[in-house]
Every structure is written in C-alpha cells, then in structure tokens.
Amino acid sequence: MKIAVAVKIVPDDKDILATADGSLDYSKAKPSISTYDLNALEAAARTDAEVVAITAGPTFIDESKVKKSILARGVSELYMTTDDALADTDAFATAAVLANVVEKIGDIDLVLCGDGSADIYAQQVDVQLASRLGWPVVNAVAKFDSGEGVVIAERVLEDEIETVEVSLPAVVSVTPDIAIPRIPGMKDILSAGKKPMNTCAAGLLTKNAIETVDVKAPKQADRKRIVKEASEQAIVEFAAAIKAAL
Numbered sequence: 001m002k003i004a005v006a007v008k009i010v011p012d013d014k015d016i017l018a019t020a021d022g023s024l025d026y027s028k029a030k031p032s033i034s035t036y037d038l039n040a041l042e043a044a045a046r047t048d049a050e051v052v053a054i055t056a057g058p059t060f061i062d063e064s065k066v067k068k069s070i071l072a073r074g075v076s077e078l079y080m081t082t083d084d085a086l087a088d089t090d091a092f093a094t095a096a097v098l099a100n101v102v103e104k105i106g107d108i109d110l111v112l113c114g115d116g117s118a119d120i121y122a123q124q125v126d127v128q129l130a131s132r133l134g135w136p137v138v139n140a141v142a143k144f145d146s147g148e149g150v151v152i153a154e155r156v157l158e159d160e161i162e163t164v165e166v167s168l169p170a171v172v173s174v175t176p177d178i179a180i181p182r183i184p185g186m187k188d189i190l191s192a193g194k195k196p197m198n199t200c201a202a203g204l205l206t207k208n209a210i211e212t213v214d215v216k217a218p219k220q221a222d223r224k225r226i227v228k229e230a231s232e233q234a235i236v237e238f239a240a241a242i243k244a245a246l
Contacts, residue, residue: 001049001146004079004108005041006098006129007070008034009061010119022216031066036114038073038181040174044112045074045182047146052077052105056097058087062199071192072184078195079105083202088212091120095128096206102133110151113173115140126173137171138164142178 011029019025033041044051053075055061059082071078079101086097102108111133113126123139130137142161143154151170155162184192228234 001047001109002107003044003047003049003051003110003112004102004105005037005044005051005053005075006111006113006125007037007041007053007055008114008117008119008125009055009057009066010034010117013118018217022219024215024217031061031063033066033069034114034118036116036118036176038114039176039178040112040114041070041073041075042179042181043144043174046179049110049146051075052079052108054079054098054101054105054111056081056086056089056094056101056202058082058084067197068189068192069184071195071197072188073182076195078197080197080199081202082199083205085205086202088208089205090208090210090212091122091124091128092209093206095125095132097202098125098129099132100203102129109168110146111135111169111171113171115173115175123173126171130171133169133171135169135171136166137173138166139173141172141174144172144174144178 009031011026012032013029015029017025017028041053051074053070055070055078062080062082067078067080081097081101086094089097102111111129113129116123117125126139127137138153138155140155140157141153142156145152146168147165149168150165151168151172152163152165153172155164156175228237
C-alpha cells in the first residue's frame with residue numbers, strides 16, 4: 001500500500017503581524033508545515049504503508065529546512081510543485097494541481113489530508129481533490145485501517161461514531177486527535193536530507209472558483225476588566241453577560 005499525504009506549507013502564524021489598518025504583514029513569517037497536516041503525516045507514518053508527501057504553493061515553500069522537516073516524519077519521498085501563481089489559489093485550483101501530482105506518481109492507494117489548513121481552514125481540498133481524481137472521500141476520520149482493497153474509517157460525528165468502508169483508491173481527511181505528531185530527532189533530520197525531493201513547476205493552472213476580496217485581522221475589542229468574588233450571584237451575572245454578548 002502507498003499513501004500520499006497532502007501537506008500545505010504556510011507562513012508561520014507566530015510571525016504574522018497585524019498592521020494598524022488590519023492588513024497582515026507576512027514579511028517576517030518563515031514557511032512551516034500547516035499544523036493539521038502534522039497529524040496526517042503522523043497517522044500515515046504509523047501504518048505499514050510506504051508514505052510520500054505532496055505539496056503545492058508559491059516558490060517561498062521551496063526551503064531546505066521545511067522539506068527536511070516533512071521527510072523527517074516517516075516520509076520516504078517528497079513531491080513539491082512550486083509557482084508564484086499558486087500564492088492565491090483557492091481549494092478548487094489547489095486540488096487540481098495536487099490531482100495532477102497524484103496522477104503523475106501513478107500508484108497511490110490512499111491520499112491523507114489534514115482536517116483543514118492553518119491559514120484559511122476552508123476544509124475543501126479533500127473533497128475537491130477526490131472529485132478531480134474520481135475517488136471516494138471520507139472526512140472527520142479519527143481512526144482508520146486498511147483491508148483488502150478497502151479502507152475502514154471511524155468518523156467522529158456530533159452525537160455518534162460512524163464506521164464506514166470505502167474502496168481504494170480513496171481520499172481521507174483526518175481530525176487532529178488521530179495522532180500526536182512526533183518531534184524529529186537529529187538522526188531523522190540528517191537522514192531526511194538524503195531522501196528524494198522532487199520539485200517541479202506547476203505548468204497549466206486551473207482558475208480559482210472563488211474570488212478573495214480582502215483578508216484582514218479582526219479589530220481588537222477593549223476588555224472591561226470586571227473582577228468579581230466567587231459566588232452564585234457572580235456566576236449568574238457572568239452567564240448573563242456571555243449570553244448578552246452572543
């Protein structure tokens with residue numbers, strides 16, 4: 001079995017600054033693996049399958065430290081598509097690029113995606129990718145296992161746990177609690193530098209299905225700084241204040 005994990009590389013949110021007018025300054029933000037994709041990488045690495053990683057984005061993602069970080073997490077090979085035209089792609093266009101990568105690799109049985117991305121969190125790449133490939137898709141998966149030509153997945157819903165079985169090849173997106181990401185050791189990082197890193201241009205791009213008008217940080221509201229002694233009346237007033245604010 002061969003698993004491809006779709007990874008998004010995003011600006012590190014710790015280094016993103018909000019300016020006075022609410023616009024975002026990414027100038028000091030270094031590329032990093034999207035948090036939710038770390039869980040997907042770990043879940044894939046814990047199986048007996050061969051694991052490769054696929055990613056697409058602007059040229060700033062083609063950074064040695066990031067590539068080694070991906071390959072140090074139980075991944076045998078990395079396929080990276082870079083083009084500055086991919087800087088503003090939506091889920092529809094991104095899925096088209098990733099589908100092309102999957103088809104070029106040719107022998108993928110399962111594509112794992114994170115629950116969403118750490119920047120936009122649209123939760124759409126998994127379903128768009130499956131649509132492009134013509135494969136079944138299962139989301140909100142907290143546990144999965146493979147059988148003869150199938151994947152058995154447990155989905156955590158609002159009031160129940162659902163077990164579904166789908167034929168391979170398939171696309172599965174996993175929740176953050178599926179696996180705690182490992183912290184790669186020095187040996188893992190050093191060996192990652194010797195693994196295959198395939199980087200190519202995007203080629204013909206698909207147009208976005210969504211137009212992004214603007215992205216700004218929300219205005220910060222001033223806190224009232226009301227402190228009360230613990231009592232039943234204080235709890236009632238606290239609950240009333242929360243209800244009034246909603």
